[in-house]
Amino acid sequence: MVMNCIDAFDRSVRCHPKRDAVRTEDGRRLTYAELDERTDRLAAGLDSLVGSDRIATIAHTSAEAVEAMIASQKRGAANAQLPFRSSPGELVGMLEPTDASLLLFDAPNAETALAVLDRTDIEVAVSVGGEATDRDDVRDYEALLEETDPERPDPHGNEHGILYTSGTTTASKGVLFEQDQLWYGSTQVVMEHGIDRHDVAVVTTPWYHMVTTDAWILPHLQAGATLVIQEAFDPPETLSLIDEHDATGVLAVPTQLHGLVDAAEAGEYDLSALSYIRTGGSVVTEDLATAAGEHLTDGIYNTYGLTEGGPNLAFADPEIQTEKPGTIGKESFTWELRVVETPPSPDEFDPTAEVDAGETGEVIGRSPGMCDGYLDRPERTEELFADGWLRTGDVARIDEDGYLYIVDRVDNMIISGGENVYPQEVEEVIARHPDVEEVAVVGLDDETWGSRIAAVVRGDTDEETLDEFLRDSDDLADFKRPREYVIGADSLPRTSTGKIRREEVHSEFF
Missing domain, CATH: 3.30.300.30 (ANL, C-terminal domain)
Structure with missing residues (x-):
């Protein structure tokens, strides 16, 4: 048997049914048993509306977003985790190749969601918060759960969801992931941070990102830990949540980390429980790591990942960062990485042409957790791989000890x-x-x-x-x-x- 995400969640439900799985800013709490029942109802309710078809979600980070993620795993039919900051036109383009038949949305995104509904063939939607339920094609989220028996449907496959690239250099692309692919990434995070059932982790980044999904939400649920959901990042409020819940972990990209350091300097918070901060996505300078260690915790973990490969291709623990500031470390569990020469033409790319220490080149890698390609983008998928190696498009330098330092994107040169x-x-x-x-x-x-x-x-x-x-x-x-x-x-x-x-x-x- 190959373990997957829902198997890991089911284990947490069996082992820790009365422990809090999710807490929200307004004081709501869901135990693992309650989250399991609600997601059984949601999975069955979605099946009653669209059968085995995929769904899509436009929502802020919330308990319901987590429920949609788990319910989709139980169905085995993908949930397209749409970035809510995108325009209706962009979202319509993202939806086209997904074959999604239902759109789930929340109140803050209702206007955008309705604009998307009116421009697609999607015939049914589910509204969290009751917005637009006067429309014939919109059902109320809580009403759907209440009227549906908590009997988990048989899975239609092994899909988790469709996640989207950040689109910094090209249009955002959808990437379909199976549950076992994401299980590799989430298990790496559990191992490398040492996450267990006693941990309490604050969620500050948008839920639809790969890093939030597979490096934060899924690993903590896999370990039986508790998630504290913050709908929108606000540094003083984040620190208040850490204080209030005795949180042990927080995920923060470097720009957020700067904000947390400034807020900690300006206010008074009890952060004594905080033991690990996961960061990445851009450079963590020596000054930032030092300031975070002084005002937050010295447990700063710098990581490297990408949507196509998962959140954890490389990993640098606090000790290594002190010794080698700015490094993203070495390859993570289940990954093999190389830094190879960047040729003048893509046709000349050679995955065996590794650079020497001190030189720069493109990072490539392979792992059972990497994606199979882009949705409906065969040409871009062909460019993504070279003889089974995933081309990250990131330029890195490798030092004499084998540690990696991201220099930039190949496209930015x-x-x-x-x-x-x-x-x-x-x-x-x-x-x-x-x-x-x-x-x-x-x-x-x-x-x-x-x-x-x-x-x-x-x-x-x-x-x-x-x-x-x-x-x-x-x-x-x-x-x-x-x-x-x-x-x-x-x-x-x-x-x-x-x-x-x-x-x-x-x-x-x-």
């Missing part, structure tokens, strides 16, 4: 005067200036050099000061130094996981 420049490596050096709060680097067309480097900075500084700082730095070659600056930006456009949206930076500031 700027060619200036025939030299390769990765924006992230320039950003890291600029960010070391004490007056810089945030920075984004992009390439601009240049008749002489092909592209020239430009930087957008949020902070109390000026172009002359920054240029002198970079000229004096031993960590940045002169050809990588920006030739153009925009100083005084109010904020920089980012994804919900904290990654810079470079196309928006380019269009907004240049």
Whole structure:
């Protein structure tokens, strides 16, 4: 028998039926037994409406979002976990290849959901919170549960859900995952963080992301731990939840981690129970790790993953980060990683051409937990794999001890005067200036050099000061130094996981 996500959840129900599985900000609590019954009802209710068909969900992070995830696992039919920040037009495009026959939505997303319903062939929807239930095609969530017997239906397959790439360089793409594929990722997280039934974890990131799903929600449910749901991230409120619930863990991307550090400095919270913070998605600087260790916990775990491969390709524990700041560690359990040469043409890609220590190249990997490809995107799926290896599209440097450091995305590379420049490596050096709060680097067309480097900075500084700082730095070659600056930006456009949206930076500031 191959273990999968719902098998792991069922074990927690058997072993810890009276323990809290989910707590919400408004004081609601669901034990494992209660969550099991409600998701049995929901699974059966969904079957009564659409048979074995897939569903889609537009919702903020909530108990109901978790229930939709588990109910879909029980049905074995995928739930398309749609990013609620997307426009109706974008969501319609994401839905087209999913074959979803039902849309589940909550009150904050009702207007968007109804716009999507009116532009698709989906004929039935379920509303959390009672919005729009006067429509013939919309059913009330709680009413559906109440009128359905808690008898789990036979599964229609082994699907978990459809998750979406962040779309920082191209349009967001749907990735279908089977339950056993995600089980590998969630089990890695349980092992590497040492999660058990005594843990209490605050959920701060949108539930539809791979990292929230497979590195936070599923692992804690697998271990019989408790999830504290925060619908929208707010640093002081997050710290209050950690204090109130004696939370042991929190997931926070680096931009959120900055906010938590600032809030902890400004307020008084009892964070003594907090023992592990999982972060990743962008660079964790030495200064940030030090500040988080001082004000939050010294248990900072830097991780590396991607939607197509899962949340845990590589993992750096607190001890390694102290010794090697900024590293994402080495390959995780069930993964084999390589850093290989990036050829001038995709046709010349060679997964055996590993780089030497100190050099950079593209990270590739293979694992039983990686995806099989993109939904209805055969050409992009073909580009994703090379002889069974998953191409991450991320550029990394490997040191003499085999530790990895993410440099940037292959797609972000700027060619200036025939030299390769990765924006992230320039950003890291600029960010070391004490007056810089945030920075984004992009390439601009240049008749002489092909592209020239430009930087957008949020902070109390000026172009002359920054240029002198970079000229004096031993960590940045002169050809990588920006030739153009925009100083005084109010904020920089980012994804919900904290990654810079470079196309928006380019269009907004240049």
